[in-house]
Amino acid sequence: xxxxxxxxxxxxxxxxxxxxxxxxALSLAILANALHIVSERRAAAARPSGIADESAVFxxxxxxxxxxxxxxxxxTRNREIATLRAVPGVVSAAxxxxxxxxxxxxxxxxxxxxxxxxxxxxxxxxxxADSLVQTWGMTLAAGRDFAPGExxxxxxxxxxxxxxxxxxxxxASKMWPNxxxxxxxxxxxxxxxxxxxxxxxxLERLQDHNARIDERGDYSIIIPIREYGANGGATYTVRAxxxxxxxxxxxxxxxxxxxxxxxxxxxxxxxxxxxxxxYRADVALSWTLVVVSVLLLLITxxxxxxxxxxxxxxxRKQIGVRRALGARKADIVRYFITENILITSAGVCGGVLLxxxxxxxxxxxxxxxxxxxxxxxxxxxxxxxxxxxAAFGPAWRAxxxxxxxxxxxx
Amino acid sequence: xxxxxxxxGVRSLRRNPVLTALMVLTLAIGVAASVSTLTILHMMSxxxxxxxxxxxxxxxxxxxxxxxHDAPGERMDNQLSYIDVGNLLKSGQGxxxxxxxxxxxxxxxxxxxxxxxxTEGMAPTRDFFAMFDVPFLHGQAWxxxxxxxGADVVVLSRKxxxxxxxxxxxVGRQLRLLDAPFTVVxxxxxxxxxxxxxxxxxxxxxxxxxxxxxxxATAIRHETGHNGGMSCSTRTDGGFQGxxxxxxxxxxxxxxxxSSADRAQLQTYLDNYAADQRKLGRLQRKAPNALFDVPEWLxxxxxxxxxxxxxxxxxxxFLALCLVNTIGLLLAKFSVRAAEVGIRRALGASRNDIFxxxxxxxxxIGLAGGVLGLLLAFGALxxxxxxxxxxxxxxxxxxxxxxxTFALSVLAALLAGLLPTWRACQVTPxxxxxxx
Numbered sequence: 001x002x003x004x005x006x007x008x009x010x011x012x013x014x015x016x017x018x019x020x021x022x023x024x025a026l027s028l029a030i031l032a033n034a035l036h037i038v039s040e041r042r043a044a045a046a047r048p049s050g051i052a053d054e055s056a057v058f059x060x061x062x063x064x065x066x067x068x069x070x071x072x073x074x075x076t077r078n079r080e081i082a083t084l085r086a087v088p089g090v091v092s093a094a095x096x097x098x099x100x101x102x103x104x105x106x107x108x109x110x111x112x113x114x115x116x117x118x119x120x121x122x123x124x125x126x127x128x129a130d131s132l133v134q135t136w137g138m139t140l141a142a143g144r145d146f147a148p149g150e151x152x153x154x155x156x157x158x159x160x161x162x163x164x165x166x167x168x169x170x171x172a173s174k175m176w177p178n179x180x181x182x183x184x185x186x187x188x189x190x191x192x193x194x195x196x197x198x199x200x201x202x203l204e205r206l207q208d209h210n211a212r213i214d215e216r217g218d219y220s221i222i223i224p225i226r227e228y229g230a231n232g233g234a235t236y237t238v239r240a241x242x243x244x245x246x247x248x249x250x251x252x253x254x255x256x257x258x259x260x261x262x263x264x265x266x267x268x269x270x271x272x273x274x275x276x277x278x279y280r281a282d283v284a285l286s287w288t289l290v291v292v293s294v295l296l297l298l299i300t301x302x303x304x305x306x307x308x309x310x311x312x313x314x315x316r317k318q319i320g321v322r323r324a325l326g327a328r329k330a331d332i333v334r335y336f337i338t339e340n341i342l343i344t345s346a347g348v349c350g351g352v353l354l355x356x357x358x359x360x361x362x363x364x365x366x367x368x369x370x371x372x373x374x375x376x377x378x379x380x381x382x383x384x385x386x387x388x389x390a391a392f393g394p395a396w397r398a399x400x401x402x403x404x405x406x407x408x409x410x
Numbered sequence: 411x412x413x414x415x416x417x418x419g420v421r422s423l424r425r426n427p428v429l430t431a432l433m434v435l436t437l438a439i440g441v442a443a444s445v446s447t448l449t450i451l452h453m454m455s456x457x458x459x460x461x462x463x464x465x466x467x468x469x470x471x472x473x474x475x476x477x478x479h480d481a482p483g484e485r486m487d488n489q490l491s492y493i494d495v496g497n498l499l500k501s502g503q504g505x506x507x508x509x510x511x512x513x514x515x516x517x518x519x520x521x522x523x524x525x526x527x528x529t530e531g532m533a534p535t536r537d538f539f540a541m542f543d544v545p546f547l548h549g550q551a552w553x554x555x556x557x558x559x560g561a562d563v564v565v566l567s568r569k570x571x572x573x574x575x576x577x578x579x580x581v582g583r584q585l586r587l588l589d590a591p592f593t594v595v596x597x598x599x600x601x602x603x604x605x606x607x608x609x610x611x612x613x614x615x616x617x618x619x620x621x622x623x624x625x626x627a628t629a630i631r632h633e634t635g636h637n638g639g640m641s642c643s644t645r646t647d648g649g650f651q652g653x654x655x656x657x658x659x660x661x662x663x664x665x666x667x668x669s670s671a672d673r674a675q676l677q678t679y680l681d682n683y684a685a686d687q688r689k690l691g692r693l694q695r696k697a698p699n700a701l702f703d704v705p706e707w708l709x710x711x712x713x714x715x716x717x718x719x720x721x722x723x724x725x726x727x728f729l730a731l732c733l734v735n736t737i738g739l740l741l742a743k744f745s746v747r748a749a750e751v752g753i754r755r756a757l758g759a760s761r762n763d764i765f766x767x768x769x770x771x772x773x774x775i776g777l778a779g780g781v782l783g784l785l786l787a788f789g790a791l792x793x794x795x796x797x798x799x800x801x802x803x804x805x806x807x808x809x810x811x812x813x814x815t816f817a818l819s820v821l822a823a824l825l826a827g828l829l830p831t832w833r834a835c836q837v838t839p840x841x842x843x844x845x846x
Binding site: 307 | 432436439443477516518525526527528589633635644645647648649650652716717719720721723724725727728730731732734735737738739741742745746794797798801829833
């Protein structure tokens with residue numbers, strides 16, 4: 001197949017081919033980046049939180065309108081957790097201070113040595129009065145869960161040091177790389193006032209309360225304390241038997257209301273709701289980008305079809321002459337397809353450069369991730385295929401042009 | 411001649427409806443994508459209090475301990491400690507000043523038939539209402555005396571008043587908050603500045619507004635917890651009182667000056683205040699004390715998200731694609747009319763006349779694309795606003811954006827039409843007349 005005559009013909013009338021190549025280049029650049037962002041966001045939204053079987057777990061916040069003092073508050077909380085555990089269908093319940101993916105919680109600076117001036121990491125701090133490992137079904141990578149004697153109830157001005165701490169594996173490898181973390185002392189804060197707490201276990205995974213995308217999203221600690229006395233609300237996390245979550249929620253709310261002598265305000269959230277709400281913007285962006293990508297492909301395909309049809313029309317006489325001189329239908333089709341491949345290739349080259357350039361702008365200005373070359377290569381293949389598919393129709397019509405056209409003078 | 415070109419243009423477009431439809435659709439989609447993302451960006455970065463935005467200032471002080479290293483972007487030092495807010499309130503600087511923090515309270519309605527429920531509110535000092543031009547429907551802000559001693563008074567939002575009292579004027583009525591009877595002293599009219607520039611740290615930046623307001627001193631007296639962020643660099647003594655005595659930052663503060671020229675004076679005051687505090691052993695880091703007016707504050711707090719900027723960029727890339735596509739389609743369309751152009755030129759039309767004719771045709775496509783693009787943009791904005799309350803507040807077309815849609819569409823069409831039109835003008839009449 002002679003490339004040079006096709007190339008020469010293209011060079012003579014450059015405008016059309018340039019327009020098509022430009023469309024392919026722009027589409028490829030945008031498509032590669034858009035699909036990369038979609039895949040990143042989807043991956044982020046699919047990250048496990050550390051809670052096993054999230055659809056069975058929910059959290060219920062209880063606020064009392066009247067308070068009879070700190071001791072009464074403690075008694076009320078113990079009564080409430082007992083009430084929750086007694087609801088049929090409740091597998092496990094725990095009193096907890098914050099929830100993953102909730103965008104609400106506390107971060108604390110942690111260190112390996114009291115004398116540090118710079119923290120080792122910032123960790124999301126979960127407090128619990130019961131076993132979260134059990135209620136949330138978390139896996140322990142090393143060590144053990146809290147022992148019953150390690151839980152403490154503290155008022156907010158208490159200076160007592162917690163007796164144990166659970167940390168996540170990511171935090172353990174950050175703070176004590178290549179060493180077992182169990183048995184080490186974790187310091188909350190630094191300097192004279194820092195609290196040193198022994199690490200008793202390492203959790204496989206527990207996301208922070210913001211479900212951050214960066215490495216800090218995996219740094220969490222659980223401290224076995226319960227703060228009381230400020231008449232804040234209490235939050236309890238409950239695991240229901242599989243498939244019974246809705247009924248258990250209704251029964252639990254009713255049970256807590258009935259068990260309380262005064263009015264209570266309840267606020268129930270399921271882990272599924274928290275996840276959906278946390279990633280709503282990312283999912284919306286993904287869908288927008290998918291729609292844009294589909295439109296990109298359609299518009300580019302339309303542009304190629306349009307241009308190819310125009311060229312076929314403009315070269316009717318030329319095609320007729322070629323057929324009269326002995327070219328077969330297949331030769332004509334091959335000519336147009338080859339022409340299209342040449343133009344698309346030029347467009348793809350430009351698109352790869354544009355795509356890298358666009359990605360560079362996104363990385364520097366908008367702190368997005370770098371584009372793996374695979375997306376550009378995949379995109380190139382897509383556009384080659386698209387180009388051939390789009391040009392096939394007009395090429396086939398060109399092949400249908402009768403050789404008798406060559407004999408006509410018009 | 412213009413109306414003649416217009417007629418010619420419309421007629422030629424009608425001759426090939428499929429091609430015309432394709433061109434209009436491509437242009438419309440490109441315009442719709444760009445306009446909807448740009449509208450969101452425009453609403454997000456709009457100045458919410460234009461007539462005053464350079465006279466309102468938010469101070470930022472660095473009260474972290476000397477040896478504290480930055481955790482980049484983590485510490486919410488955009489807020490102030492109770493000690494600093496107390497001092498700044500007493501300073502008398504500026505024409506007015508206000509300190510505040512976001513609160514979440516359980517409200518017990520007077521009607522026993524409505525169960526108690528959570529509300530989100532603000533606890534500012536009384537200058538808040540005058541400073542931010544909050545309109546009142548009934549009553550007014552609480553008095554100076556109530557403000558100083560922390561009386562149990564409350565100002566309700568219009569929506570909350572309607573929920574509790576219907577259409578009646580509730581001023582003077584009582585309801586229970588924080589386990590105490592509060593008297594309603596005022597009801598504000600609908601007030602939803604986007605973004606919520608006065609309090610970007612507590613709660614959402616868009617699409618959310620307060621249900622009620624109680625005096626700052628009242629919230630402190632009742633030891634009400636904050637509904638927002640708090641950053642403590644050292645351990646506190648414990649309890650609410652411990653937080654008040656500590657260097658934890660959790661409050662917001664605004665100055666209002668007489669004119670934007672008073673900024674320098676305010677900055678001097680702030681620097682002197684920090685120096686004085688240093689003598690008392692606080693603010694040891696000697697970091698610069700910053701003042702932000704409203705536009706600077708919005709940039710500093712990164713109100714316009716990265717995702718919105720990303721969407722806008724991609725939309726404009728998409729528009730560029732649609733433009734190139736339209737150039738190709740117009741080229742195809744104009745090139746088949748070489749004979750028509752040849753005859754017109756032979757009959758005496760100048761190149762300019764041909765240019766104007768075809769450009770008018772492009773403009774007609776631009777207008778049609780603009781109308782369709784506007785409809786599509788409305789649809790896109792409606793879809794986007796379903797995402798969340800925050801989105802619904804900003805995904806709204808206003809008059810300037812409407813005009814911009816048409817301008818963009820016509821401009822894009824004219825730009826796209828330049829090359830094909832120029833090509834059409836190059837037609838040599840003689841060759842066209844020769845062909846049989």
